[in-house]
Each structure stands twice: as structure tokens, then as C-alpha cells.
């Protein structure tokens with residue numbers, strides 16, 4: 001039920017987001033007899049023209065757009081909070097209670113989402129640049145892709161770790177109803193103690209998700225030129241894959257930390 | 273394929289006092305057409321990055337006016353300090369020269385003695401502009417009559433800068449260009465075409481024969497203008513003598529990090545020099561060069577030299593890449609771009625090769641008319657790229673195919689309204705204006721003429737232009753004349769309007785149809801054209817039954833009303849359906865009546881948003 005809600009939210013939000021380029025592009029194309037098929041024609045004269053001119057035809061300005069991104073982060077935190085809450089030891093029994101919990105943690109979730117995304121982007125960019133820079137004296141031009149691949153892989157690894165930590169913080173916010181900072185302290189302690197199990201649980205699901213999304217992307221790309229509407233529906237359907245995996249991941253976190261959390265708190269009570 | 277074709281002939285191990293030019297050079301420059309010829313001995317100190325040079329410059333007053341002065345260019349002095357014309361311009365925006373100068377360069381002349389005048393000339397020199405010693409005026413003690421020759425004994429020291437713009441060193445890699453005192457070109461009317469080196473300026477000189485012996489550490493490989501006629505290693509040094517008949521510049525690259533691959537291409541020996549580990553790129557460049565050489569020979573006349581050297585600078589010296597010298601080009605671009613579907617390595621190779629005609633053989637004044645070499649070269653580049661990779665010469669990935677031509681069109685569109693294409697390189701405000709107008713807008717203009725008036729006619733025009741003016745110094749009017757003769761008066765007028773900064777914008781003004789008495793339908797399509805460039809326009813009208821009628825308007829005047837007759841009401845109209853008028857910066861307003869929605873774009877955007885959602889949303 002909660003998973004379905006999240007999928008519906010994603011479908012609506014992505015449709016709204018999609019409207020920005022779609023409206024801009026159709027304004028540049030005007031009433032071209034070929035419609036948007038002209039964008040896929042060899043040569044790409046109209047394709048590049050659309051890329052060049054579409055920004056000035058965007059239906060919303062920069063500020064409304066930034067506001068929309070913020071609102072979408074806030075709105076997206078509601079279904080996520082519901083998912084996390086459903087695995088808590090005192091999971092809300094009624095919808096009213098569930099919504100209260102979700103609304104209660106939504107501001108912290110929004111802040112967290114912004115922090116996590118920023119940290120992931122920065123760490124990825126920094127790692128890629130650092131590896132590229134550090135390898136300069138050792139590799140020739142033709143090997144340039146290797147520093148990039150290594151840097152990107154490392155960067156993805158860091159971003160992945162930040163993602164896990166972020167989810168532990170989210171779990172703490174909902175399950176223990178703590179602030180972001182207190183949750184972060186708790187989360188990093190949990191992560192240090194149970195890193196192996198957590199990593200296996202997260203990586204397994206990430207791989208599964210990457211595989212599923214790759215298959216979906218291929219399917220969508222194959223459908224797109226001839227049956228665009230079907231492609232959109234498939235992509236929305238595919239959206240349930242990451243949602244379901246994320247949900248099961250929080251389940252795994254709950255199982256893993258359910259025991260550990262008690263041990264951890266006992267540890268704290270025993271002075272050494 | 274490796275071809276060892278160096279003939280080791282008589283070798284001048286010592287600085288040439290007056291050695292005979294190799295028979296090759298004599299044969300290829302029958303009738304002594306050379307105006308400015310150079311015999312030089314260059315000794316490279318790889319540690320101090322200095323070249324000690326000495327030799328003989330032979331110059332003939334080929335103008336109709338007696339001369340009381342010579343003008344020499346000493347372009348390395350552009351890197352002498354921060355006050356030179358070049359350095360004053362600061363870091364350019366959107367063009368080469370982005371690196372800061374780590375080490376200054378200079379050209380110091382110790383001796384310039386005219387044998388016929390029995391006079392040392394360097395003592396009396398002055399400079400073309402204050403704080404800049406790149407443009408040197410050399411007064412003569414007496415007049416040199418038309419047809420009279422001077423033999424100048426010269427000695428100089430060239431200090432290379434850390435690689436900047438096109439010349440200099442990086443580590444032990446040396447790209448040695450603009451390294452010797454070089455005569456400016458004396459125009460037939462007796463005026464010297466001389467100029468201080470500017471940020472966006474390239475070069476201009478007379479044809480002549482070059483005989484240059486390059487003395488480098490023994491482990492160094494040397495790639496240079498011309499072809500080697502001797503190669504001697506002795507006492508830890510290596511001396512290679514290069515002969516280059518009928519060229520107007522001499523550059524060389526020397527490095528102990530080079531690897532070399534050779535290949536024969538239709539009687540021309542291609543030599544690729546590249547950093548270790550970049551054999552894959554070098555092979556690609558050789559393959560592209562081989563195919564492009566055949567194409568250009570067919571279009572613009574045969575490549576008249578026996579060797580072409582491709583130098584791929586190491587990454588630290590990327591600034592030296594993507595440059596043309598007679599019979600020597602430098603390449604560049606990383607394989608990184610290939611991974612995302614961009615053909616940068618191919619495009620750079622083709623571009624620099626095309627310069628062998630539009631610069632090398634047609635030695636236009638690059639300072640005054642940069643669009644004549646860069647614009648025509650870019651046009652020739654587009655032609656080859658499109659022929660080799662039709663429809664996807666620029667990019668191919670994710671289901672989208674983009675031609676280089678379309679990419680140039682965008683740059684040309686962005687440069688619209690930035691003024692004349694036809695102006696001296698020193699008159700461009702920044703690199704974006706220079707690149708956008710001189711390269712993109714000129715090439716797009718020529719591509720537009722080819723698409724509008726026919727590829728074959730345009731090929732003929734440029735083929736005639738290139739053949740008639742080879743080994744000479746054509747001017748814009750020569751190009752316009754060729755276009756006028758082979759493509760027509762209207763095309764020549766449009767070309768002139770475009771290089772004067774004109775634009776063209778055609779769009780749909782309105783359309784209507786109604787039943788006529790005979791049971792069919794009649795209607796009109798009304799078009800609007802703005803801008804100084806007049807071009808004929810085509811329109812496709814689709815009826816409700818799907819039949820398409822093509823209408824034509826000569827484009828003269830601001831408005832054209834075209835009558836139409838069809839089997840059903842008009843359903844949609846598309847102006848310029850084959851995208852012939854690439855010079856038009858705005859495609860909006862060209863179509864009407866087509867589908868209002870863009871389902872694929874919606875779907876693609878929604879899919880991308882879903883993908884993004886996996887990162888951002890739960």
C-alpha cells in the first residue's frame with residue numbers, strides 16, 4: 001500500500017517535471033509536420049536548435065522551478081517516511097497516525113535529502129577530480145579514461161556509503177524521533193558496528209536495482225520511437241522497482257539494528 | 273605499414289655557407305618562383321630550450337616598386353614580456369592560448385648582413401609598434417629595384433617559451449614555430465603586409481624554398497616541414513636536413529618521447545609522430561588523413577609535396593596541437609571524447625589537413641582575412657566529415673545523430689549580429705566572436721550556398737578557386753569571382769552580404785486554402801524574409817489527404833505570396849523543408865499545422881525524471 005503510494009507520487013512528480021522540457025520543445029518545434037520525429041532525424045539540425053532555444057521557452061522561470069524542486073523534495077519525504085515508519089517497532093496502526101508521523105518528520109527528511117544529495121555530489125566530483133589530477137604524471141592521454149573510471153568508481157562508492165548513512169539517519173529520525181544531528185551520531189555508530197551486514201544488504205539491493213533499471217531503460221528506449229506512451233507507462237511501472245527495493249532495504253535495516261541497537265545501548269550503560 | 277624511404281644524400285654537416293639546394297628543390301621550383309627562400313642551420317639546446325640559428329635568406333623584390341626597407345617578423349618576441357601586443361590582450365575567451373606563460377620566449381638577432389649592399393642592417397631597425405618587437409622595420413642603405421635580389425646572412429638565438437598558443441616547449445617536447453626572423457610579404461603594389469602578432473592572428477608570407485638542417489640531441493626524433501634528405505648521428509647529436517620547396521613557412525617538432533609510424537597514401541608519405549602509448553590515436557589519424565588526402569586532391573587539386581607529417585603533441589603541450597604548417601600538421605583531442613560519441617580526433621585531423629590547401633597552397637593573408645583560410649578550411653572539413661560519416665559526423669549516441677554541420681550552424685547562429693566576418697584578426701573582441709564568425713559563420717555561409725544552389729556547383733567554384741590560385745595569394749574578390757562564375761551572380765551577392773555581417777531569417781507569415789470552382793482547393797502561403805542575405809526559399813505544403821506540393825520563392829523582397837493548388841485543404845506548411853538555409857539563426861516560425869504535442873519528448877523526459885527519481889526520491 002505504502003509502496004504503491006510512493007510509486008504514484010513518483011509518476012505524478014515525474015510527469016510534472018517532464019512537462020518543463022516537453023512544453024519548451026514543442027514551442028520551438030512549432031507545428032512542424034513531422035512533430036518531434038524531426039529530433040531523431042540524422043543530421044540533427046532541429047535537435048541542436050531545440051537544445052539551443054528550448055531554455056528560453058521554458059514554461060516556468062528559474063525561481064518557480066527551484067521552489068518546485070524544494071516542494072518535490074518535501075512531498076517525496078512523505079511516502080518515504082511512511083515506508084520507514086512501517087518497519088518501526090511501534091509502527092503506526094492507523095492512517096491518521098501514519099500521516100501524523102510522516103508530516104512530523106518531513107521537514108527533517110527534506111533537510112536530510114538536500115544534505116545527502118549535496119554530500120554525494122561533492123564527494124563524487126571531488127574524488128573523480130582528485131584521482132584524475134593525481135594520476136596525471138603517471139598516465140598518457142590514451143589512458144585518460146582509466147583515471148576517470150577509477151575516480152568515478154571510487155566516487156560512486158563514497159556516494160553509496162553516504163546514502164547508507166543517510167538512510168540510517170532517516171531510520172533514527174522516525175524510529176527514535178530524534179533530531180538530525182543526534183540521529184547522525186547514532187547512525188554512524190550503528191554503521192561502524194554493523195557495517196558488513198548493512199553493506200551486503202544495501203549492495204545486493206543496489207545491484208538488483210541497477211540490473212532492473214538497465215533492463216527497463218533498454219525496454220523504454222526500444223519502445224520510445226514507435227510507442228512513446230507505452231514507454232512512459234513502462235518507465236512508471238519500472239519506478240516500482242527502486243521503491244520496492246528501498247522499502248525492503250529499510251526492512252533489512254530494521255532487522256539488523258533491532259538486535260544491535262539494544263546491544264549498543266547496553267554498551268553505553270556499562271562504564272569501562 | 274612501414275615505409276623506409278629516406279634517401280641519404282649529400283649532407284651538410286656544417287652550417288651551410290652556400291650549399292647547392294638538393295636537385296629535388298630545384299626541379300620543383302623551376303623558373304625560380306620563390307620570392308623568399310631560407311637556408312638555415314638550427315641547433316636545439318634541449319635543456320635551455322634555445323635554438324642557435326644561422327644561415328642565408330634570399331629575397332627578391334617581386335613588386336613593381338623600388339624598396340628602401342624590409343619588414344621582418346620576429347614573432348617569438350610576442351612572448352618576451354607582459355607588454356607585448358599579444359600579452360596585453362590577456363587571456364582569451366573561447367580560443368586557444370588559455371594557458372598562462374610559465375617561461376618567456378624571444379628572438380634575438382645578432383647579425384643581418386646584406387651581401388649585395390655590403391651592409392649590416394640590424395643596427396638600424398625600428399619596430400612597428402611600441403613595446404612590441406614582433407614587427408621589425410629594416411631600413412636599407414639604398415633602393416632595391418623591382419626584380420633585384422638580396423642575400424642576407426643571418427644569425428640569431430631563439431628562446432622558446434613554455435608552450436603557448438602554438439609554439440614552445442613542455443619538458444623535453446619542443447614545438448618550434450615562428451622561430452626565425454622571417455620576411456613579411458611584399459604585395460605586388462609595393463606595400464609590405466606586415467603586422468605585430470595579435471592574439472587571434474595567424475600568418476602571411478611569400479613562397480620560397482626552405483633548406484633547414486636541424487641539430488638535436490641524438491635520441492630526439494624530428495618532424496618538420498618538407499622531407500628529410502639527410503640524417504646523421506655523430507658525437508651525441510643528430511643532424512637532419514629537411515628540404516621544402518615552394519612553401520611559405522617552416523616549423524618542426526623535436527622530442528625524445530616520440531614514436532613514429534609511416535604509411536603511404538597515393539604517393540605521399542604520411543609520417544605520424546606521437547607520444548608513447550597513443551598508437552591507437554595515431555592510427556586513427558593516419559587512416560583519416562589517408563582518406564581525406566584523396567578527397568581533397570580530387571576536389572582542390574593534388575597535394576604537391578612528397579611528405580606530410582602529423583605531429584601529436586603530448587598532453588602537457590596540447591596548446592601546440594590543432595595547428596597547420598606547410599606539409600606538417602599538429603593534431604589533438606583525447607580518446608575521452610570518443611567514448612561519448614564525439615569525433616574530435618577525426619575532425620581536427622581533417623581540419624588541419626584541409627589547411628594544406630586553404631593556407632598552404634592558397635597562401636591568403638591570415639591576419640587581414642582570417643575567414644579565407646579558417647572559413648574555407650572549416651567548410652572543407654564539414655564536407656569530408658559528412659562524406660565519411662553521413663548524418664552523424666559530429667555525434668552518434670543515445671539514438672541521436674548529429675552532423676558537424678549542424679553543430680557549426682549553432683555556433684554560426686550564436687555569432688549572428690556580432691559584426692562582420694570580413695575583418696582583420698586584430699579586430700575581434702574575443703575568442704567567441706573570432707571562432708563564431710571566422711570558422712562557423714563563414715563555413716555555414718558556404719554550406720548554405722552549396723545546399724541552396726547545389727553541391728556540385730559549389731564544389732566546382734571552390735575547385736576552380738583552389739586550382740587557379742594555388743601557389744599564390746588570393747583575396748576575397750577571387751573567391752567571390754569563382755562563386756559568381758560557377759554558382760551565379762545571386763550566390764556571389766549573398767556571399768558578399770554574409771561576410772559583411774548580413775543575416776537571413778525566413779519564416780511563415782500565414783497560409784489559407786479554400787475550395788475552388790473546379791472541385792479542388794486553392795490557397796496561398798505567405799513568407800517573410802529579413803536580413804541582408806537574399807536566398808531562394810522552398811516550402812512544402814501538405815494537403816489533408818497527405819499529398820505534398822513544393823513551392824519556391826526567389827526570396828527577393830521582404831514578403832513573398834505563393835499560390836497553391838491541391839486536392840484537399842491545406843493541412844500543414846513547412847518552410848525550407850530540407851534545411852538548406854543553415855545560415856538562418858532561427859528555425860522557429862518555419863512550420864505550422866503539424867502535431868501540437870510531442871509525445872516522445874514527454875515520454876523521454878518522464879523516463880529521465882523516473883531515473884532521476886531513483887536518486888532523489890524514494
Ligand SMILES: [Zn+2]
Pocket residue numbers: 623624627645646649
Ligand atoms: Zn584552422
